Amino acid sequence: MKKGIYIRSLIDYCDNEIEKTDVDIIVVGNYGCARASPSFEQCISTSKKLQKKKRLLHYISPKLSEAAFENEFKKVLSLLNDNISVSINDWGLVYRLKPYIKMEHNLYIGRLLTTSFANLVWDEVFLRNESEQAKQYLWQNNMNDKNKIDLLNNYSIKGIEVDAVNKIENSCRRIREMGLQIIGYTKDTLLSVSRSCPIKRYFGEHDANCKTLCCNKYIIKPTGQKSRNIYPEMYLQGNVLYQVRENDDLYDFYTLVVNENYTKNRKESI
């Protein structure tokens, strides 16, 4: 299993960090904002430096608005042509890329398109009266579906991303048996992404400045005690809400990616 680390920006990712990193893959990108994503030039430059250290760069493309679409399409295609692997989070981009995708491209379906009831914060509440069979069905990853996998093969997709929660382990095994690689994300998983950026809104930043704020981490706690008892630990970065997770058993993924916030907080090596 390869080891990876997920970072949101390449701006502060300096040569020193490339030198000392002990992971195989640096995963970079933003699930919610094309504007906050690293530029094509930053990706290429970092990828070249990583290659010298026999490390790889993997780019995450965000959910796309009509306005962001064409530039992101060109960027993703160019990154693929430069041997950088990419996860995409928009079926429109999958469709747009299809005529250009070659077998050697490493294209993955991102976490915003792969779902499971196991990812829901209150899945145990929703499913408490369901049969064991229904629970096991809904706790799969939704890509465990032969028809979907046939379609993804037709689009030359190499694999999928999932949040590494242990309830989906069996379905991940079946997805892998059907030929897709699985990139698992652990130690802080995605809770929600919005088009509206709370950081931009609450700090009153205009577009020119907001990019600098969205790498900051803002911890969110419900005000009421009742809510505090049922909500998970959460934090915001830009328009992406994360859940702090650290104790799921780890399935044997193709690549396992840890969120940089986890290592930063604990000053641990992964």
Next chain:
Amino acid sequence: MKILAPICNLDSAILQIESGANEIYISGDTDAFHTLTFSGRAKHNIKGERICVNKQELKEIVDYSHSKNVSVMYTANLPFFADNISNEHDFRKGFLDYVSAGIEAGVDSIVISDLGAILLLNKENIIAHYTLSTYQETMNSNQLMFFQQLGIKRIVLSYHVTLDEIVEIAKNSPNMELEVFGHFGCSFYSDCNLKHGLGERDYDCIGTPCRNYFQIYDEVEQLLFEGQILNFSLACSICSLYTLMTNGIYALKLVGRDMDMRQNAIITQVYSKALKYVEESYERNYSKNCILETLPQWWKKTLCERRQCKYLDNLITQSYVDKIKGDYHEKRDLHSFIN
């Protein structure tokens, strides 16, 4: 442009149609689950009231609606679909039976969301008018084309598109029926893992998580402020009806399958009346003034004064990311990426 309103039984169908709904949407029941259905909601709302119908009730609703020239959308949009784990418990067959029940009752469209559900219905050659649910969060024309090639005839756009984007998508998609959110909607994209309305009860205290009050701390846990930082929901599209209608939007969706139907009917009445003004006057400012004059006081106070406008400029729409073409990177052609 049609007004699409939620219902949960025959009585609410009659109420909504009398209030001016041109289309209604409803969930069916299923034996496959105890609490859930194959729609995006549970069988009961948080108060324990039943919000889905059996086959016979569905048939009565369809017959009544058709007698009033109103279409019925049947929700089969549980945002999850996968292969069965064992042959003994066939959830895929349960889904096909659920959809077939709708078709047999004569519904006008089946609302689906998961890609696997669409692929299975195509493979089984079950021909119907299919609508892609907002759970697929369609925000660009290419996603629309992706699902169009899979046989989708109508698409519900994301909660979070701007009026300019709706106009552009409509221009790019002349052969697709487009449905947009008219009243209320979610704060997050549909992959949200703070989902609610899936069978919890009021005593579970889940409520509407994004409307909750939160304390916001910085990285060293210094309290910065307190507020509804996750609430990005906007309510009203009254002042945008002219633009939506004149740009060919097919339907305006009002939400609330699990809410109080008497309150829903009042909202339907307001939109129905407003849409009539727009259709009759066909002139932007005149119709807008007429609409504003007839809005109930509570509407003006809770929605207009708080700038709860879904498609107009306000603090929330200003905070949408990736709105302006070429803003985030200089606009460039493909060749400029190639060294």
